[in-house]
Amino acid sequence: MLSRNFTYNLQYCNTFNRLFTTNMSGNKPLVFNILSECKTSKARVGKMTLPHGVVDTPVFMPVGTQGTLKGMLPEQLEKMGLQIMLANTYHLGTKPGAEVLRKAGGLHKFMNWDRPLLTDSGGFQMVSLLKLAEITEEGVKFQSLNQQKAEVMLTPEHSIEIQNAIGADIIMQLDDVIKTTSPDENRVKESVLRTTRWLDRCIKAHQNPDTQNIFPIVQGTLYKDLRIISANELIKRSVNGFAIGGLSGGESKDDFWKVVHLCTDLLPKEKPRYLMGVGFAVDLVVCSALGVDMFDCVFPTRTARFGCALLSIGQLNLRKAKYAKDFGPIDPECWCNTCKNYTRAYLHGVVTQLPVACHLLSEHNVAFQMRLMQEIRDSVSENRFPDFVQNFMLKLYPDKNYPSWIKDSLSAVNMELL
Template identity: 45%
Template sequence: MSFEVIQRDKNTRARLGRLKTFHGEVSTPVFMPVGTQGAVKTLSPEEVEEVGAEIILSNTYHLFLRPGQEIIKKGGGLHRFIGWNKPILTDSGGYQVFSLARLRKIEEDGIYFNSHIDGSQYFFTPEIVMEVQKALGSDIIMPLDICLGYGASYWETKEALEITLRWLKRSIDYKENSNMETQLLFGIIQGGFYRELRKEAVERMLDMELPGFALGGISVGEPKDKMYEITDYTVSLLPEEKPRYLMGVGAPEDLVIGVSMGIDMFDCVLPTRLARHGVFYTKTGRRNIKNAQYKEDFSPLEEDCDCYTCRRFTKAYIRHLFLQHETFSYRLLTIHNLRFLFRLMENIRRSIREGRLEEFKKEFLTQYLANDRENRLEKEEVWNKLLI
């Protein structure tokens, strides 16, 4: 298992890379679809692969609650259990405990939390989270961490960072004493939106010889400009030879901007969640299939899209299905949204190879965001800065 930088962009931190895992290679920069329960919602593994996925993400918290790691282990591990033969990344569940648990209590040893399903109480320790991911057999694993929302105080954030770093050390120790040689343990960089804490996190983690770094505690309610600012700063501190993973971020504009900042890996539920609400991506922004203008629109969702949905069906048909609550419409929109992002990543990688990422970035952002009020960056000065 290794990571190799193949080519660097001359004008930004963007780079092309190759991440080798036990279940195959991944070309970076890469977007990872989220299969929370072991499935990308509404799609089969074959459909996920067909739209362009090289790696998917699953959720340790949800799989721990149901069906439980013992059942998955008996089923031959997560890959065999869900029928996916390519790489899998599993997160630690720290964010889900933060966002879903009705009650959580953080102690030095771990986190007490109540299940969002039935309220039953559980206790996560760094060792338990590693044990669960060992049973899952995922290729890239994450340590238990403490994720705070935007607006947390400096001292609250510092305390959370200290515990997160101690838990990371315990996770490393567990992995070194277990049969987990085929699994890559990334460190999660916390520190909220305080530069000095992010710097401290990176500096202390550099001594731990980790194979990769994940940026956590981002996209937790902050304005876009804050997200970009702390991402750019944190990446500037990281070593060139290790992969960088921006957790939970995956809007089209964020992919383009994040790659230019030096991010190699992304994941997000957004494309599949939007599809189930009737929203689909186009080069000129997001659109909603429920709009009356599509009632007699017999064109595809996007004219030059090569996905199954656009090759076979029209907006009018998909709108009809969606308004009748036919689940086929969710599948069709999901296929399109994921293919849109994978085509975007292909274009990003091509522009890096050809030395024109900045040109591509300006063209894409101008076209995608200019007429999209929902996605418009909050501050005009941020918009202008990103296009420089």
């Protein structure tokens, strides 16, 4: 936990920042303009202006766990045109720790990235990484792996304190995370009500409302009535955007899209909607059609480390022997440095063996996600999003054996497949 001295310094520093920024600008730290809307589905194209720059939406945010994407430098990501990335509060709070980050002048300076950042609350990591986490009204209690198994508590206030020291443009409230497939309705209800109470504690503890945006998280797992209660409570608070949490946790795709569809109906149209933990290409296309503006997932960079490159027709496992004499690029249509300069045969020889392969594949996979989101945005802006979705799905399922959840979810927003 933080020392008293550190807490005092942090408060002093944040109070100063707040006065300074209010005097300097008085502007909202997030302005969201909807530039185009699909006439058929709920897809929209927006421009989100944050203290560290502009983000075009719908956007996919790669996850830089400890202040960097594994195998990629921030300047390389900037050169590729990446506008925003995510960092994990749990990992950063553990190492280097809030005090070092504060002394460094925040994570932007520390990691040499001056574009927008988003941090999670740390709660999800604790519950998923630490088997011994216990949730009480006060916060998430867990055994620290670093401090000789000492018991520590992550409270809403502590999560915001660390996130204030990190200084990301968007920060997340601490929420009461439970398994999506939990059969215990009373426990789900408790998590919904507690998440709202924790949001109020987070807002109260937030020291930088002029430079950092807190996003609340809609909970309620697969219970429609609880999702409605959660969203309706959260939208009463004065915040600049919302997240949909508790999905991608083992639920069926049928349940998944219905909850997303419901939540985008419930959340205010004029504010950005962030669907947490979603990053498969097909999910990005469907959920953009359902009206989601922001996504994040470790998948594209994690799968790169295992030698898998993303393609519009699926994944390419470069470890397979058949690529040993394949002198073509991963994807001839890709603009990334890896596809311009390296062959599948070269990559086959180095994947999962040399760190350089992790870099080359991560660059391609990040570029793939960026290109996909650009295609989604362009097709909405040019009023041809339904055609784009039809062609995208046909490439992925050339035999037209579309999974029923894809047909049903698109049909719910007036789109039919070829």
